[in-house]
Amino acid sequence: MKLHMVDVVGQYRKIKPEIDSAVQAVFESGNFILGKEVGEFECSVAGYLGVRYAVGCASGTDALQIAQMALEIGPGDEVITTPFSFVATTETIALLGAKPVYVDIDPQTFNIDPNRIEKAITKKTRAIIPVHLYGQPADMDAILDIAKRHNLRIIEDAAQAMGASYKKKKVCGIGDIGCISFFPSKNLGAFGDAGMVVSNDVELGERMRVISIHGSKTRYHHDMLGVNSRLDTLQAVILKVKLSHLDSWNKARRQFARVYDSMLKDLPVILPHVVGEGEHIFHQYTIRAPKRDKLAEHLKSKNIPHGIYYPIPLHLQKAFASAGSKQGDFPVTEKAAAEVLSLPMHTQLTPDQQSYIVGAIKQFYQQ
Numbered sequence: 001m002k003l004h005m006v007d008v009v010g011q012y013r014k015i016k017p018e019i020d021s022a023v024q025a026v027f028e029s030g031n032f033i034l035g036k037e038v039g040e041f042e043c044s045v046a047g048y049l050g051v052r053y054a055v056g057c058a059s060g061t062d063a064l065q066i067a068q069m070a071l072e073i074g075p076g077d078e079v080i081t082t083p084f085s086f087v088a089t090t091e092t093i094a095l096l097g098a099k100p101v102y103v104d105i106d107p108q109t110f111n112i113d114p115n116r117i118e119k120a121i122t123k124k125t126r127a128i129i130p131v132h133l134y135g136q137p138a139d140m141d142a143i144l145d146i147a148k149r150h151n152l153r154i155i156e157d158a159a160q161a162m163g164a165s166y167k168k169k170k171v172c173g174i175g176d177i178g179c180i181s182f183f184p185s186k187n188l189g190a191f192g193d194a195g196m197v198v199s200n201d202v203e204l205g206e207r208m209r210v211i212s213i214h215g216s217k218t219r220y221h222h223d224m225l226g227v228n229s230r231l232d233t234l235q236a237v238i239l240k241v242k243l244s245h246l247d248s249w250n251k252a253r254r255q256f257a258r259v260y261d262s263m264l265k266d267l268p269v270i271l272p273h274v275v276g277e278g279e280h281i282f283h284q285y286t287i288r289a290p291k292r293d294k295l296a297e298h299l300k301s302k303n304i305p306h307g308i309y310y311p312i313p314l315h316l317q318k319a320f321a322s323a324g325s326k327q328g329d330f331p332v333t334e335k336a337a338a339e340v341l342s343l344p345m346h347t348q349l350t351p352d353q354q355s356y357i358v359g360a361i362k363q364f365y366q367q
């Protein structure tokens with residue numbers, strides 16, 4: 001049995017005619033940068049998310065950087081975030097000269113623990129970047145409440161949560177700015193790098209647009225410091241086709257998650273905890289597993305792919321060592337990093353594949 005962690009090719013084959021005709025039209029047009037197709041896709045995403053403004057950019061990482069540049073976050077500022085995320089969240093804070101300040105996670109959801117945020121706030125704190133990890137929204141009401149009381153901005157890192165909702169509202173439009181990644185393996189994946197920033201604040205949205213094109217509104221007039229981070233026309237047309245399938249794909253992931261839940265329930269692993277307020281879209285199906293590394297080896301020996309997101313918390317990464325964090329500073333995160341394991345999750349999974357995967361896990365714990 002050939003298994004994939006993410007099956008982007010299988011998904012492409014399902015919608016091949018739609019994608020092929022969309023990209024052919026771009027080839028024939030000769031316009032590859034921005035253009036009306038990008039504008040149309042931005043409008044589609046804004047409509048889908050229920051936000052007022054959307055700006056395509058080159059990656060989810062750029063989205064995080066552009067968002068913080070628009071809020072003028074820089075040297076002397078502190079930004080609160082989670083140590084249990086992909087590096088981009090912290091990297092962009094540090095790149096802009098601000099200081100990432102970590103807050104430990106909730107052990108059940110793996111998302112930033114709002115109960116610990118206030119202790120981390122100082123006079124220098126400007127913003128909070130919650131990450132909707134694995135596709136499950138962070139506890140946004142509590143975060144919004146803290147942000148309001150302390151006059152802080154919220155940037156949602158929704159790289160893993162495109163289409164997820166919190167109290168019936170899509171994530172991205174809950175905080176001041178939402179950041180999306182269209183990296184190929186994400187729930188809405190491009191055929192290359194791509195990203196987007198969205199906001200309900202039109203002025204902020206326009207600022208982000210200007211920043212993304214060299215700080216320029218009119219060509220060769222540069223009003224502010226910017227970057228070169230545009231969404232390719234080709235990616236925009238591909239993503240527009242895929243956006244029309246996103247809800248049904250996310251629904252399929254949720255269904256596969258329920259199948260995993262029922263198959264795994266008698267094993268000594270801890271299943272994903274789904275909170276009532278949010279709609280988890282299972283970018284990853286992540287369990288906590290006793291003897292995790294041994295289990296990972298066992299799966300590998302059976303050609304079953306798996307992922308460990310993330311094996312090293314951000315506060316313990318060499319690149320951020322100068323911040324002075326050490327082992328033991330964020331124990332809930334460190335424990336999660338030692339225990340989590342993500343199983344294959346994508347839109348082309350089959351019940352046979354899921355039984356095979358779970359069979360191998362069962363075998364491991366029975367031996």
Ligand SMILES: *Cc1c(COP(=O)(O)O)cnc(C)c1O
Pocket residue numbers: 059060061062085086088089131157159160181182183193194195
């Ligand atoms: C993927 C990801 C990013 C970065 O997105 P890219 O498009 O790869 O730059 C940022 N944050 C999180 C949580 C991610 O999973």
